[in-house]
Amino acid sequence: MKEKLKIGIFSFTSCEGCELTIFENSEEFTKMLNYVDIVNSRLIKEKNPEVNLDIAIVEGSIMSKKEAEELVKIRERSKILISLGTCAGSGCVQALRNFFSDRLKKKIIKEAQTEAFEKVKALDEIVKVDYYARGCPIDADDFYRIIKLIINNQIPRRYDVAVCKECKENENSCLLIKGIPCLGPVAYGGCKAICVTKGSYCAACRGVIRNSNVDSLRNVLKDRCKLSDKEINELFQQYNNVRGVREIKKLIKVKEQLRQDLYA
């Protein structure tokens, strides 16, 4: 039997829902425990020693200097770092404050008990992230697929297929055609299109696909859903705050090596 891999799960600013999702799928989780040792986890471990790790799974966005320093330490003692969930990947809702007015921002920073950053940051703005498990919250099956591949020394590839594919698999009718705003066509899939299937819309919580046709979708949102530019921006901002909408356009044109988010 191979030696068990040491895994640490860490949380920064987030609801810790993603971490819960990992444990929630108890069947896969118990199976996984035959192959890995969970060394660090605030939720399920009493003692959390600082040891070298094979895989660090980090959720949450980085709000303050203290958190950033901690993250750097985690990176230094782990071989692979997986960003877990939207908070870690692109900031999620707490990063809406990146768009607040300067006066409000100053007030927040002043009232914060720690040394808060002016902007909420995603993990990859501070350290190198190897793989991304996306979603708010993550999809457990998706996460375990990534872990299984890593345990078997495989590289999880980025899954750049739009949510629409899985949405049509679930036999939903298209929201955009009905005039309901939806970001499915440019959002990373892998979530089984759960939001649309259950009656909501897609807000691209898994991020906007690199090289996807955002301009064309903006036109659709304008024509079919009668949204103004500002409303479209807000829609994009909901989960992809760190880079903002203006930057999303730039982001998708950024050279590949800048955001090497290999991900299955």
Add this chain to the structure above:
Amino acid sequence: MFLLKKQNLRNFIDALSQNEAKLKVIVPIQKDDGTIYYDEYEKNKDKEIIIEGRTDFSPKKYFLPEIEEIANFEKSENEVIIKEVLNNEKRIIFGIRPCDLNALLFLDEVLIKYMYPDKNYEARRKNTILIAIDCLEACNKSCFCSYLGTNIAKGYDICLTKIKEGFLVREGSNIGKNLLEKDGIRKILEKTDKEPKQISFECKNKINVEKIEELLEKNFESKVWQEEAERCLNCTSCTQVCPSCYCFYVKDELGFDDKKSRRLKCLDSCFLDRFSRISRDFVFRKSNKAKLRQFVCHNFYYSLVRNKMIKCVGCGRCIDVCPVKINIVEIIKKIRGYDGK
């Protein structure tokens, strides 16, 4: 020829589902959000069975499911056990429309008759009984089946034609004949000498497919492709709803170790980068233009040259489902307009 009275339609389906072979009956029904799709009758007994118009989703999923296990492997010290997996579930699909029937005939041609058969598709196809419903008029403004000859039901086991009193029932194969002679079913039907009318209607969405392979070959570099593809979102909706899109990829799924693994055949879409990606991440068909051209040319050109059949059955689903209004009929029209210029 038999007559099935209007009020007996449900009894007919009940009788089908209660036969001794334990077949699952699949019927077209409507979701709460208005989508018409196919599902098991057992689970949706209270829902209305939709017999008119086109369904939003074809019953393709029963023949080419999104993900299908085709084999599994068990590794031990010095041996590997390879197990073939075939789906042998028996089904009756009730209410399949002529366009989807014709799509199945195309898939038979490509996946069974051409070179070696795709065993997984063949098994599903063999185990399914098809009960068709004739279309008597064009169902909506986007379908164009009448110009492709796919508005006529072919390859069914039993076919129903709507008339005033109910449905005329005729058999199309021995399986269908035997099924109609079963006790529970036979007593619902009445013998009649009425004949269904010849089906002849014209769709509103006109398409000219005369010498279409030559047209597309000649206009392979037409500027129409770029004009139309510019707004494509690569959302893959069109290939997902297409009843005759069959492209697939194969992947292996690992467990936490490699002792047990499964080989999966999954539907792919030509609108994705991964469709033409080879080693070292080189993508052959990267631009939207090339992807759209592949889709249209496969439908009207490649399939005609290779399999002597047009892949497209004119159901118009890809037109209705496209959020950016890319219209396959308009593209052909536009190319004809630009032809030679």
Add this chain to the structure above:
Amino acid sequence: MENKMLPTKARVIEIIDETNNIKTFRLELIDDEAKKKFFFFPGKFVMVSIFGYGEIPLGISSSHHEKRFFEVSVAKVGNTSSAMHNLKIGDIVGIRGPFGRAFPYMRMKGKDILIVAGGTGIAPLRCLVNALLDERESFGKIWLIYGTKNKNSFCYTREINKWKESGKINIVLTTDEKCEDELICHGLVTDYLDKTDLDYKKTTVALCGPEKMIENCAKKLISLGVNQDDIFVSLERLMFCGFGKCMHCNISTKYACIEGPVFTLNEVLEMKAEA
């Protein structure tokens, strides 16, 4: 009819390190029935399954005159090929095939032959060279021009030396980077196409390598007067089935798994450029 999507088992009987990221695997089919049926010509490919890690199309690189075993060479690039590099002698892999169209081996008899390989493109051509040398007297002059990035990325070096010693074949080795070795020329393979003593009008050419190299070589060869029908090109495409179902290897009306991977230059030129 049997299920063509189902692999048959083969055992790894030898692993040879060619370069730091290319290995050659010698495989023997376990099932005798399958072994009897396994028949190929140079240029055909097999689908190799590494159970649990996926399946990849690989050109057969040993001569078709060898009946006991066959060889495939693979560079460590993606997940499946990395998993393949972790195999040990005695491990079992899955084989489907052989599929595809081969180099027109029979038609080459009596003709002069020029073989041009770039990088890992040598693999299917090694099969051809070995087959040609097995029946050396049936062919005219044979030239091999083989180019790689640098000195260390030459495959089959031992075998190439053996070929050289036998004197049955003229070999030109080139590298993109300058290297000290006297026996290795500097430059691209295209620079050496006209440096042979072949009568180009009567020569059959077999090409395999990066798309760019093929393009440039084809241009040069045509200008040298080689008949377009006598230039054979082996192309690389994504494949999942091997017998015309999955559509991934579709190039205009052709399928690389049925009409290819070996195409004549005429066919390649007829294919519309896709990008």
